Amino acid sequence: MKRPLIFLSFIFCLLAIAPTFAESLSYKLKPVKVAEDTYIFQGSKEHFSLENGGNIVNTGFIITKEGVIVIDTGPSARYGHEMRNAINEVTPLPINRVIVTHHHPDHFLGNQAFSGAPIWALPETIAAIRSEGDAMNENLYRLVGDWMLGTEVIVPGKSVNRSGEQIGEHRLRYIALQGHDIADLAILDETTGVLFAGDQVFMDRAPTTPHADIGKWLESLDQLEEIDFRLIVPGHGPVIGDNEAIRQTREYLQWLVKVLEDAADQGLEMTEVMNLDLPNKFKSLATVEAEYRRSVHHLWPEIVKRKLPKAVDRRID
Amino acid sequence: MGRLFRIAPMVLSVLVLANVASAGAPPKDPFNSPMWGWVYEEILEQGQVIFDDRVKVDAPDSAEGNFQVPVSVRVDGLDDVTEIILIVDLNPILKTAKFTPNKARPYFALRVKMGQASVIRAAARTKDGVWHLGGKYVDASGGGCTVPSVQMAAADWESNLNNVQAQIWPRENGVDRIRTRIIHPMDTGLSGNIPAFFMEHLSIKNAEGVELAHLQTFEPVSEDPVITFEVDAVGETGGYSISGMDNNGNEISAWVEKAPKS
Numbered sequence: 104m105k106r107p108l109i110f111l112s113f114i115f116c117l118l119a120i121a122p123t124f125a126e127s128l129s130y131k132l133k134p135v136k137v138a139e140d141t142y143i144f145q146g147s148k149e150h151f152s153l154e155n156g157g158n159i160v161n162t163g164f165i166i167t168k169e170g171v172i173v174i175d176t177g178p179s180a181r182y183g184h185e186m187r188n189a190i191n192e193v194t195p196l197p198i199n200r201v202i203v204t205h206h207h208p209d210h211f212l213g214n215q216a217f218s219g220a221p222i223w224a225l226p227e228t229i230a231a232i233r234s235e236g237d238a239m240n241e242n243l244y245r246l247v248g249d250w251m252l253g254t255e256v257i258v259p260g261k262s263v264n265r266s267g268e269q270i271g272e273h274r275l276r277y278i279a280l281q282g283h284d285i286a287d288l289a290i291l292d293e294t295t296g297v298l299f300a301g302d303q304v305f306m307d308r309a310p311t312t313p314h315a316d317i318g319k320w321l322e323s324l325d326q327l328e329e330i331d332f333r334l335i336v337p338g339h340g341p342v343i344g345d346n347e348a349i350r351q352t353r354e355y356l357q358w359l360v361k362v363l364e365d366a367a368d369q370g371l372e373m374t375e376v377m378n379l380d381l382p383n384k385f386k387s388l389a390t391v392e393a394e395y396r397r398s399v400h401h402l403w404p405e406i407v408k409r410k411l412p413k414a415v416d417r418r419i420d
Numbered sequence: 421m422g423r424l425f426r427i428a429p430m431v432l433s434v435l436v437l438a439n440v441a442s443a444g445a446p447p448k449d450p451f452n453s454p455m456w457g458w459v460y461e462e463i464l465e466q467g468q469v470i471f472d473d474r475v476k477v478d479a480p481d482s483a484e485g486n487f488q489v490p491v492s493v494r495v496d497g498l499d500d501v502t503e504i505i506l507i508v509d510l511n512p513i514l515k516t517a518k519f520t521p522n523k524a525r526p527y528f529a530l531r532v533k534m535g536q537a538s539v540i541r542a543a544a545r546t547k548d549g550v551w552h553l554g555g556k557y558v559d560a561s562g563g564g565c566t567v568p569s570v571q572m573a574a575a576d577w578e579s580n581l582n583n584v585q586a587q588i589w590p591r592e593n594g595v596d597r598i599r600t601r602i603i604h605p606m607d608t609g610l611s612g613n614i615p616a617f618f619m620e621h622l623s624i625k626n627a628e629g630v631e632l633a634h635l636q637t638f639e640p641v642s643e644d645p646v647i648t649f650e651v652d653a654v655g656e657t658g659g660y661s662i663s664g665m666d667n668n669g670n671e672i673s674a675w676v677e678k679a680p681k682s
Contacts, residue, residue: 313484370589370597372529372648373490374478393482400484404531407646411585411601414662414674418582 128250130158130177132185134193137342138295138334140166140273142193144177144186148308148340148389151178151209156250157243158182160209161336163299164190165292167271170199173220174290174299176213178243180254183213199270203259204301204338205284206231207313208239214257222259225279227286233258263288278330282320283310289327296333303327306340306348307387309394310355312401317360324353340389355385359395363402367410373403447471451539451555455509463507463515464543468550474498475544475554483534483560488642492529493519493542493554500547501526508640510538512610516640524624524633525595525650531642533608534560577605582619584662584674596653598624600662601646602672608639619645622664622672626654629661656681 134142143163151157157178165172171190176183187198198220203211206228214222224232236256244251267276278289283302290299302311303323328349337348366376377396385391449456450471460466474497483489495501504526506517512535519528526544541555586600602619609616616639624633632651654660659677666672 370587370591370599372492372599373531373646374480374492374529377480377490378478396480397484400480400488404488404646407599407601408585408644411587411599414584414586414600414676416584417661417663417673417675418671419673 128156128181130156130182130185132158132182132189134164134189137163137336138292138297141292141295141297142166142190143336143342144189145341146209146339150390150393151243151246153246153248155247156182157209157212157247159339161338161340161342162186162210162213163336165273165295165297166194166196167199167273169271170197172199172270172273172275173201173217175204175210175301176201176217178209178212178247179251180213180215181250181252183216186213187216200261201259202263202288202290203228203232204288204290204299205286206235206239207284207302207311208236208243210301210338211236211259212240212243212251212254212256214259215253215255218257221261222257223261223263224259225286225288226262226264228284228288229259229262231285232256267293278326280323280326282316282318282323283312284314287323291330291332296331297336298327298330298332298334299336300327300338300348302338303352304335304337304348305352305355305388306335306337306343307351308340308389309385309391310352311339311394312359312398315398315401317356317402320356321353324349324356351388355388358382358385359398359402363399363406364410367403367406373399376403451509451541451557453509453539455514459507459509459514459541463505464551467545470550470552472498472544472552472554475504475542475552477540477542477554477556479540479556479558481559483558486534486536486560488531489534489540489558489560490529490531491540492648493527493544495526495542495544495552498526498544498546498552501544502547503545504528505543505545506530506532507541507543508532508534508538509541511535511640513608513639515638517638518636520634520636522631522633523652527650528633528635529648530637531646533606533640533642534558536560582666582670582672584672584676586660586662586674586676588660588676588678590653590678591650594653595650596660596678597648597650598660598662598676599646599648600674600676601644602664603644604666606639606641606643606645610639617666617668619664619666619672622647622662624649624651625661625663627658627661632660654678 132144146158146160162175201217201222203224274293276291280287287301287303336342377399446460476494479491504519507514537559539555539557544552580603583603589597591597604619607614607617618639619637622635625631633649662674664672
């Protein structure tokens, strides 16, 4: 009889401690003004961890006369709420809308904090959040723990189905791309020249590839390079006023494809490919060692499938 | 009744442990795996065990998605390896593959499914009956969010079943590396009402029908298995047969020829 009591009291202790610990967690989000009416919250260049709580992403907002346009909502409900509070300190204007760039968890799991405002995304992104959102949410709970408490998936309700629109004094252009994810939305504020590139573009940080189609991604980068922007807000890493982030992302992706294709031609197997030395020029990219290995996971099985020749069938039938 | 069921295995394991202790307790597992006792008794059958650095298991520190976790095993500096068993301790089905290197290097590589973080170990048995163990701990708590494509959802899956892709790469020291990919769903039987359906055997033979390498595969091997062997080279030209069977009796039979030297 005693043992269940001891066990129960242990559980109660845990329950008592957990909320206190969780309450003390804060992302300490500070908006940084990058252009007229335009602010970002810049995340670290790391991978998800218990320490950073998933704050590895850049989110942003644009203040217009018709209200605030929020671009991506971060990795958790907590992040979203902190973001909304920080926005309220900059402007009393209401949230006009939220726009989600793509369906990766660090970009939309803060949606909960913006109840009352319409949430927009590309139709493919909406479908993907609907089908994979819960699994992604659970996965982030595993990776960053208590930061996620209370986080639930809110599927965007409004489909971005036009090439742009005027909101207050800001003219937005919507650029539907592919390649980093199954669908990627870049948003150009033509009024200020700020390009919110989402995860199409990484700066000083290794690109991630869990749903990548590198060929399509490279085409999208060409498209982005054609755009007349004054400032790029990459999905991860610092903002930059020229093409350097596009160039870095392209150079890494081109190298990645080539190294994997060459390894397949040489008959290396998957663990050997993961152990390859990286070129020095990429070693300054944050998380590149780990991100490269993750990319081998994502991309290698398809390359082997495509490259291995058919053997002669000898089945009697 | 429920309590009896819970207690029975405990009593049994105490009895079994006592038995082992008298026969010589298993050496301490460097990975501290909770399944080590079971592995020692059920898979290694309480044989003599040495934890041996010459048995090298390579796998990523952290698995990105749990459906295609790469593992390679190489025994380096041990003669007379008669078999190598691959074990994922914390999978519901622990035994993953059993390799017999008849005329092959004590090396193979494949991909496995993992239910959770676990040690992946290789037990290489030498002619004297001793088990030499190496392993690697792989964190499989996540990091990706990939949902695997389920080939059986496609209408034409059956027409591709057991189709074989393969290629030969001549290596140093008279060795040919052979990689083969076999189209097979490798269903574990642990998901929904889908029965276990998996490849059980794979052989590499020369033109005379001499078996160079044999791999017995179990449910945890990944869908569409991709397997790499290193066998005694057949010569400058020639090829190898790849044959096997799944648990429903479907045959695998193919031939791969060396590419002519350019």
